[in-house]
Amino acid sequence: MSDRTPPHVRAARAPAPRHARPRTTRSRGVLLVLCALLSVGGGTLAADDRRGPDAARPLAAVSRGAPAPAAPTPSPTPTCTPAPLEARAAATLVVGLPGVVRADEPLAQDVVRLGVGGVFLSESNVRSGAQVAELSAGLRAAAGRPLLVATDEESGRVALMRDVVGAGPSPRRLAQRESPEQVRARAAATGRALAAVGVDLDLAPVLDLDDGPSGGVIGDRSFSADPAVASRYGLAYAAGLADAGVTPTVKHFPGHGRSRVDSHRASDVVTAGLDELTASDLVPFRDAVAAGVPVVMLNHLQYAALDPDLPASLSPRAYALLRGTGFTGVAITDSVGMGAVNLRWDFPEAAVQAVTAGADAVLATDGTQAVRMRDALVDAVRSGRLPEARLSEAAARVTALAGGDPAAVSCVDVELPRQAPAPAPAPTP
Numbered sequence: 190m191s192d193r194t195p196p197h198v199r200a201a202r203a204p205a206p207r208h209a210r211p212r213t214t215r216s217r218g219v220l221l222v223l224c225a226l227l228s229v230g231g232g233t234l235a236a237d238d239r240r241g242p243d244a245a246r247p248l249a250a251v252s253r254g255a256p257a258p259a260a261p262t263p264s265p266t267p268t269c270t271p272a273p274l275e276a277r278a279a280a281t282l283v284v285g286l287p288g289v290v291r292a293d294e295p296l297a298q299d300v301v302r303l304g305v306g307g308v309f310l311s312e313s314n315v316r317s318g319a320q321v322a323e324l325s326a327g328l329r330a331a332a333g334r335p336l337l338v339a340t341d342e343e344s345g346r347v348a349l350m351r352d353v354v355g356a357g358p359s360p361r362r363l364a365q366r367e368s369p370e371q372v373r374a375r376a377a378a379t380g381r382a383l384a385a386v387g388v389d390l391d392l393a394p395v396l397d398l399d400d401g402p403s404g405g406v407i408g409d410r411s412f413s414a415d416p417a418v419a420s421r422y423g424l425a426y427a428a429g430l431a432d433a434g435v436t437p438t439v440k441h442f443p444g445h446g447r448s449r450v451d452s453h454r455a456s457d458v459v460t461a462g463l464d465e466l467t468a469s470d471l472v473p474f475r476d477a478v479a480a481g482v483p484v485v486m487l488n489h490l491q492y493a494a495l496d497p498d499l500p501a502s503l504s505p506r507a508y509a510l511l512r513g514t515g516f517t518g519v520a521i522t523d524s525v526g527m528g529a530v531n532l533r534w535d536f537p538e539a540a541v542q543a544v545t546a547g548a549d550a551v552l553a554t555d556g557t558q559a560v561r562m563r564d565a566l567v568d569a570v571r572s573g574r575l576p577e578a579r580l581s582e583a584a585a586r587v588t589a590l591a592g593g594d595p596a597a598v599s600c601v602d603v604e605l606p607r608q609a610p611a612p613a614p615a616p617t618p
Contacts, residue, residue: 269600274577277584277599278566279304281544283339283521285554288313290320292327300556301328303563306587307337307390309554311349318353318386325387335591339390342379343410344426347393354382359409360395360426364418369425376426380433390590392438392486392521392552394426396473399446406451414446416472423473424480431608436590439477441488441523442511443501444470452489452529456500463494475514481606483518483590485511487548489529499546500529503539508547518606519586521550526558537565545575549583550590 271277282305289297300308308328315321325338341349345359357363357379363372376394383391399407400414412422427437443466450457461470474485487507489500501507502522511520525531525539534542536558540551544566553562569575585595585603596602 269596271581271600272584272598274567274570274580275563276304277580278570279559279563280306280584280587280598281548281550281566281580282540282559282562283307283309283337283550283552283587284556284559285309285311285524286314286556287311287554290314290316290324292324292331296556297324297328298331300559301332301336303559304332304334305336305556305559306550306584306591307339308556309339309341309552310388311340311554312352315350315352318382321350321353321386321388329387335588335593337390337587337591338388339392340383340388341392342383343393343395344375344379345409347410350383350386350388353386354379359403360412360422361403361409363426364412364422369421372422373425373429373432376429377432378429380430380435383430384434388435390436390438390484391430392440393430394423394437394439395441396420396423396439396477397441397444397446398470398473401449406449407446411446416469420473420476424477424482427477427480427482428608436483437608438484438486438521439474439482440486441490442474442485443487443492443495443507444474445488445490446470448490450490452500452523452527454528455532456489456491456529458491458493458497460493466492466494471510471514474511478514478516478606481608483605483608484521485516485518486521486523486552487511488523489527499542502530502548503534503542503546505546512547516606517604519549519590520547522548522552524552524554526553526555537561541565541569541575544580544583545569547579549586 284300284305286297286300286308291297310321314324328338329336341347342354343360344357344363348357357375358366363375367375380391395407395410396419397407397411398414398416398419399405399411401408403409411419413419423439427439430437447459447461447470448457487502489502491497491500492507495501495506495510496504502525508520522543525536525543530539536553540562543551551562553559566575566580570577570580581599581601585599585601586605588598589595589603589605
C-alpha cells in the first residue's frame with residue numbers, strides 16, 4: 190500500500206497535546222465557531238445549560254419534533270491548501286490491530302501508512318510492558334507523524350491493559366470504599382503505567398448511571414446511579430489520568446445506564462424523555478464538559494427523544510445535544526463493529542453516517558476495515574453526501590488531540606478543551 194500522507198503533513202510540528210496547553214490564544218477558526226454557534230442558537234444552548242440541570246427548555250430543541258441545529262464548522266483559510274481528501278479521511282479513524290504484537294507486522298504497517306488518526310490496543314496486543322512499549326514506539330516511527338495510541342482501561346472487569354497496569358477494583362467499588370482524592374491518585378498511577386508503554390488515550394471513565402447487578406452491561410462499571418456521585422468520582426478518575434499525561438474519554442453519551450441490552454450484540458431504544466435525561470443521565474456529562482474533558486464517546490443506543498431509528502453514534506440530534514452543552518472537543522463513536530451498528534450498516538457506511546452526523550473520530554476495533562472506511566469517506570465528499578468542511582473539522586480535531594498541527598492537515602485551526610485541575614484535597618489536621 191502506497192503512503193498517502195502528504196509531505197507537508199509529515200513535517201508538521203508535534204507540540205504537546207492541545208488539551209494540555211493553556212488557553213491563551215483564540216484563533217481565527219475558533220472565532221468562526223463562536224459566530225456559527227450564535228447564528229444557530231448554540232450560544233443560547235450553552236448559556237442555558239450552565240444555569241443548571243433545570244434549564245431543559247433549550248435542549249428540547251434537539252428533540253425529534255424540531256430540526257437539529259447545524260454543527261458549527263470552521264471555514265478553511267482561503268490561502269491554505271489542505272491535505273488530500275484521502276489523508277483527512279484517514280485521520281478520522283481510530284482502528285484496532287487484532288493479534289498484532291510487533292510494529293513490523295503487515296496490518297500494523299498498512300494502517301499507519303494509510304494515515305489513520307490512531308490505533309487501539311486490546312488484550313490481543315499485549316505480551317508484556319516492554320513489548321507494548323516497543324509496539325507503540327514502532328507504530329509512531331512508521332507513521333512519521335503524531336499518532337494516538339488508545340486503549341480501554343476502566344479498572345475492574347474492563348481493563349484491556351491489566352497485564353501492564355495490574356488489576357484494580359470496579360468503579361462501583363472504588364466509589365463505595367475510596368475518596369475522590371484516592372481515586373484520582375489511583376487513576377494517576379494507572380495513567381503513568383499507560384504512558385510508560387506509549388498509550389496516550391484511555392477510553393475511560395464511564396459516566397453512565399447504574400445500580401443494577403454488578404455483571405450487567407454497565408453494572409459495576411458505573412461509579413453510581415446518583416448523578417452527583419458518578420460525576421464526582423468519574424471526574425476524579427479523569428483528572429488522575431490527565432495528571433499522568435494520558436487523555437481521558439468520558440462515556441457513553443448520552444448515558445447507557447437505562448438499557449440492559451448489550452449493544453455489542455443488539456440495539457435498544459431508551460424511552461426516557463429529554464427532560465428526564467437532562468435531570469439525571471446528562472448531569473455527569475455536563476459536569477465533564479464544564480471541567481474541560483477533551484473527548485466524549487457516544488454509544489449505540491437509540492433514544493426516542495432524539496432519533497428512535499438511529500443509534501446515538503450515528504444521530505445528528507445526539508451530536509447536537511452534545512455540542513449544545515458547550516463541548517468543543519473530540520466526539521468519538523463506540524466501535525462501529527458492535528452489533529447494534531454492524532448488523533445494520535457495514536463499516537464504510539457507518540463511518541460515513543457517523544462523520545456526517547457529527548463524529549470527529551470513528552472507532553473500529555478491526556483495522557482490516559480501515560481502507561474501505563477511508564475510501565467511503567472520500568467518495569461521500571466527492572458525491573456531495575458528506576460536506577468537505579465537516580470532514581476537515583473532524584480531521585483537525587483528531588490531529589490536534591494527537592499533538593499535531595490541525596491547520597497543516599485541514600487548513601482549520603481548532604482549540605480543544607483543557608481539563609481543569611480537580612480540587613486539591615483538604616490538608617490533614
